[in-house]
Amino acid sequence: MATPPTVPAPPPFHEEQTLVALWPVHDPTGVDTPAAPPGPRTGGRADARRAAHRRQRPALPENLRRLVPQALVVAFLAGGTTAFVAHDKAVRLTVDGEPRTLHTFADDIDELLDDEGIAVGAHDVVTPAPVGDLDDGDEITVRHGRPVTLTLDGVQRRVWTTAGSVDGALRQLGVRAEGAYLSVARSSSIGRTGLALDVRTERTVTFMADGRERTVRTNAGTVREAVAEAGITLHGEDTTSVDPHSFPRDGQTVSVMRITDSREVHEEPVPYAEQRSEDDSILAGTEVVEREGRPGVRRITYRVRTVNGVRQRPRALDAEVVRTPVDRIVKVGTAARPRSVAGADGLNWAGLASCESGGRPRAVDAGGTYGGLYQFDTQTWHSLGGSGRPQDAPASEQTFRAKKLYLQRGASPWPHCGRRLTG
Incomplete structure (x- = not known):
């Protein structure tokens, strides 16, 4: 009986070489050869690693090339499965609160995110930090930053938050929301494009009105609104010691000014002018008044304000001359004495x-x-x-x-x- 030819042992192979034994494809030379399985996502360090392994494969002699596929099948069945499984990791990835479990061959978190097409910006948060190796069973959380145009007690600024709701953003930013006015409901979600949020916290404001002191807790946006919340009514020309449209500050004291406005009409004299002319029929040094002057009358309308019972200085609103003054006429003598x-x-x-x-x-x-x-x-x-x-x-x-x-x-x-x- 003839002794079968000795088959040389195949050269060492890498992990990626072990995987190809699972899917045979037809070779034009007549021998079925294994095909590569659908591997991890392309791109990033995973492709670089596989390319490096391919460059390290030794060239086989022609007489052994046909025997390698069969040997690889045997090798895979004997021990290659262990290497394949060792590099397949099951991890839990949560992006903006949406969890999913996936299998990956990535070596670290950066590679995993790159394979999944997840971009991370300067305002995004990844936990744990994307350094070190990625192990089976790891849990990775990605929270994208969201811009918020926050107007807090009248002061506007732009901030970033990774919270998905207004309530979460307030807690993250340290804004006290109890008793505060919010322009958006606390349960509202915050999209990736962000939102505008107006917050007016509760403040203590004291009002002095009608001889009484009243202190209120308010989240009003203007002093006038806070006055109404204090049960104080402004009538007519009434106003406050600060601009009623200004923002009420915590600890502020505001005086309410009761104002009455009236009109008064006064008549005032208008002085007359004097016309002087020379007359040579009158002795020099002699002045003769041909017509006495008469003052006119001007009627002036004044606005008079009383603030908290104190009369203010009247202010002229309108004036008209109701009687024209009459000039005084004087003849001045020039005749020799x-x-x-x-x-x-x-x-x-x-x-x-x-x-x-x-x-x-x-x-x-x-x-x-x-x-x-x-x-x-x-x-x-x-x-x-x-x-x-x-x-x-x-x-x-x-x-x-x-x-x-x-x-x-x-x-x-x-x-x-x-x-x-x-x-």
């Missing part, structure tokens, strides 16, 4: 003036009929060439007119004091 009146210059005119008016050029009697040093009446004064009123003329002109009157009528115009002229 006569030096003397013949026949009257030597008399005691100072004595007469002292007797008639006490020597006062502006003197007027109690009835208003006579005026000046010599107590002329207006008609006599005008007949002597005077203008206006005698008491308005200079003392020198009054004496000049008195001398002219003496030449016409003697001392008779001054029945009681006329004797002073010669005495």
Whole structure:
């Protein structure tokens, strides 16, 4: 009986070589050869590792190449199964709260996430940390970060959270939500795109109103809202010591100001102007008032505010002239003054003036009929060439007119004091 030819032992093989014995495929040379099974996901360090193993395979002689597949089958059945199973790991992967169990040949967490197509950003959290080897039975959790535009007690900022709900985000951010106002329900979920959240925590605010102090706990967004929660009603022009639209701060004290608003109308005089013109028919130094001035009247409407019973300074709202002022017209004499009146210059005119008016050029009697040093009446004064009123003329002109009157009528115009002229 012929001795069968000796079959040389196959060379050593790696783990990936052990796996190919399970699926034979047809070889064009006539010998069935094993095909590669569907292995782990391609890409990442897994592909790099398999490529390295393929580069390390030794080249076989031609006469042994046909015998290797059968030998591999035998080797797999004998011990290759152990190597295959040793590299297949069952792990539990939870992504954003959704768990699943999967089998993988990845060596570590980074490779596992790469194989599963899970990208990890700067705000994402992976536990345990993606370092070290991946073992069978490991549990990996991935929580993606979510942007939240948080307005907390009127201050806005952008934060990141890995929580999947508003309630979880508040706990993660350390925001006290008891008694707080939330623009979004606490049970609401937070998607990967994030959300905007307005939170107003409960604060203590004290109000001083109508002589009383009231302290309330509130999550109001404005001082005006907090005033209403304190049971205080603002009427008309009433307001607060701070802007009623401002945000109420914890520990803040706010005064309520009761304001009454009224209108008052006052009439005030409008001063008149004076028109002056020269007149050569009047002696120099003499001013004659042709028309007395008259003040006008201005009507002014004021706004008067009373704050907590205290009257404030009135503020003018409107003004109108209800009577126009009348200008004062004055004639100013420019004619040369006569030096003397013949026949009257030597008399005691100072004595007469002292007797008639006490020597006062502006003197007027109690009835208003006579005026000046010599107590002329207006008609006599005008007949002597005077203008206006005698008491308005200079003392020198009054004496000049008195001398002219003496030449016409003697001392008779001054029945009681006329004797002073010669005495």
